């Protein structure tokens with residue numbers, strides 16, 4: 001890419017995450033896909049445009065306003081069959097979803113996160129010094145099917161930090177691949193505004 005100085009976290013990141021999914025978890029495999037913290041549903045709508053089966057796309061968010069907005073945006077775009085559910089990913093264990101959808105552990109082919117782990121990472125620590133984000137990687141590992149993937153885009157954590165948190169014996173996940181983002185150069189050093197890293201649960 002090499003377009004120095006460019007800053008983005010919106011539509012282009014959706015495009016890149018969808019492109020990654022098409023390459024590694026193609027729609028032809030009819031995958032079950034969960035987005036944690038789906039906001040207004042843009043990422044799942046990107047997957048719909050890429051011809052993923054809407055009945056197998058699910059977004060969860062703990063904000064009632066976001067869930068309502070995502071439902072109305074997706075209905076307006078022909079994605080009525082994408083399901084958006086009110087769910088606190090950290091508290092509902094496993095996420096409680098309608099019976100037609102997955103309800104158990106080890107059920108998802110692909111889990112995606114765009115900005116949600118960042119938001120959770122900003123929450124306050126408890127009296128034991130634990131943050132709500134500490135349990136998140138373990139839960140991702142448990143929810144994925146063997147052979148399933150987790151793709152995360154973050155603006156708060158570097159690629160190395162994401163690898164350390166998600167690819168370890170506790171989660172059972174392994175580093176899979178990364179998405180190249182635009183870079184910037186400042187004070188002689190270069191870096192990326194965002195990091196997107198994919199992990200895989202071995203078979």
Ligand SMILES: C[S@@+](CC[C@H](N)C(=O)[O-])C[C@H]1O[C@@H](n2cnc3c(N)ncnc32)[C@H](O)[C@@H]1O
Pocket residue numbers: 036037038039040041042043060061062063066087088089090091113114115116119120
């Ligand atoms: C930065 S926004 C990203 C939204 C969307 N992924 C996007 O890229 O537009 C983070 C989202 O995560 C949701 N969220 C934060 N903590 C959550 C939790 N514990 N369970 C479910 N959703 C959560 C917020 O309500 C918000 O919609």
